[in-house]
Amino acid sequence: MDTNWRRINKELGREQPVEKADEEGWKDEDLGGAWVETPIKIDVPFHSQTPFPGHEEFLAGTLFHRPLVSVIREKIANPAVHPHLHYEPYELFWQPNPDSEAVRVHGELYTSPAFIDAHRKLQDSPPEPGCDLPRVVVAMMFGSDGTQLTTFGDAELGPVYLCFGNESKDRRSKPACHAVEHVAYFEKLPADFKKFAADHLGGKVPNSAIMAHCQREMYHEQWSTILDDEFIEAYRHGIVIDCCDGVRRRFYPRIFTYSADYPEKVVLASIRNLGFCPCPSCLISKDRLHRMGKPQDMQQRRTLARVDDAQRRAHVSSARKLIYQDEYAVNSEAVEKILKAESLVPTDNAFSKKLSPFGFNVFDMLLVDLMHEIELGVWKDLFIHLIRLLDAVDKTLKYELDRRYVVSLHANGPF
Ligand SMILES: [Zn+2]
Incomplete structure (x- = not known):
């Protein structure tokens, strides 16, 4: 550029x-x-x-x-x-x-x-x-x-x-x-x-x-x-x-x-960083994260999808009224009571404010970030775990895995 x-x-x-x-x-x-x-x-x-x-x-x-x-x-x-x-x-x-x-x-x-x-x-x-x-x-x-x-x-x-x-x-x-x-x-x-x-x-x-x-x-x-x-x-x-x-x-x-990566998506979605409901797209709670990928989880991604509806906006505006008019602290119990259940924050979301009148749902635009969330995060952790399993079965197997990668690289050329 x-x-x-x-x-x-x-x-x-x-x-x-x-x-x-x-x-x-x-x-x-x-x-x-x-x-x-x-x-x-x-x-x-x-x-x-x-x-x-x-x-x-x-x-x-x-x-x-x-x-x-x-x-x-x-x-x-x-x-x-x-x-x-x-x-x-x-x-x-x-x-x-x-x-x-x-x-x-x-x-x-x-x-x-x-x-x-x-x-x-x-x-x-x-x-x-x-x-x-x-x-x-x-x-x-x-x-x-x-x-x-x-x-x-x-x-x-x-x-x-x-x-x-x-x-x-x-x-x-x-x-x-x-x-x-x-x-x-x-x-x-x-x-x-x-x-x-x-x-x-x-x-x-x-x-x-x-x-x-x-x-x-x-x-x-x-x-x-x-x-x-x-x-x-x-x-x-x-x-x-x-x-x-x-x-x-x-x-x-x-x-x-x-x-965007997760920390920025959290700000875009106006939710808490790794809160009780940590996902910017749905309301899956932390204690159900280990079910990721199971049929029930796949179904709940749809049934529990986050929606920028009148109720969400009303919660945020009540919380903001407490903070800006009634002088409650941002993290006071009164504010937490309104927002904590869905891990929301008292931010006037720009996308919601400007585009929700047209039926725009801010949570729908957030993409999975392939590099940060899969390649550097989930896939890396999964791969490390698989290598540990391999190591637990037989200490020499990781060298065999290495050898096969090298063979396949030679066969296919370096990318
Ligand atoms: Zn989700």
Whole structure:
């Protein structure tokens, strides 16, 4: 990616970057279209047992981001990308010979049931008044790596990426295709937050509960900024774009997937890190985790799937009322009573706040992270366990396993 790191570093290194933040923003073609800087403010609660109870706004940082609608427009109107975009989803089958049964092939988002479903829903919905343009789903696939922060001077930035599921994964995975868009650089709470909090706590350092709460507030405030009014308007009414084939179409952005590792998914889903119900997708409790993969577990993933319904939102808003109006501590018993059963946290979830009116379920977008959760985690642990079993049976068997790997590598070539 042709990111102008020197420029970003220079901007971040400015003495008072936030004071410029209300201006139009800065443009840099090297970074891919217009980048905007927006100040991020969070509301910090101080409970009734602290010296200065109440809540106070804290200027927590500046978000560097690209407005999503401009990223979509740029992508779709790009003549080099246009031939590779799929506007209509389809079912893909593999049938090696006429006598064999056709097998459904899964591999691309534009051949997935989720895309087909979103496409059908869009076609079945009433069109914009007086508009007969073809309506197309723009399949947005986000990813971020908040735990792999890049450091520029004092600021740590977590990149947020966007890909389009209308384009083949074969292109998305090739750096030369430039199919991955940078849309933002997330900040964490700055170092001076502790001093701000200590000033309100009679010199005491804020505890881990309030630090975690404010970190989550900061994260979702940044996502709220990205999911701006222009994007919500596009989500509702679509955006009209003249495509490179001469056809004018109306495009409706839809968020399909979000890739992140577990600690970040916990923040995205607004649940507790390894809480009583540790899964961001379902309400399986910790004491039932060992049944993973059994038929009952597979069934419960569906029956206990997390849903962003009115009840969840009511729990969060009652908890926030206790914290911000009635001056209860973030981890007080009164708050815990409302949230603990489903391992929720009192965070106003940006995706829920902005997109739940359209029936969007924030928990549905969170993907299994193949690298962190399977290859580095589950599979590694399983493999180590299998080797221990092998060792317990016969100490020489692990050498035999090694030998077979080497033989198969030689037979097949190194990858
Ligand atoms: Zn689950």
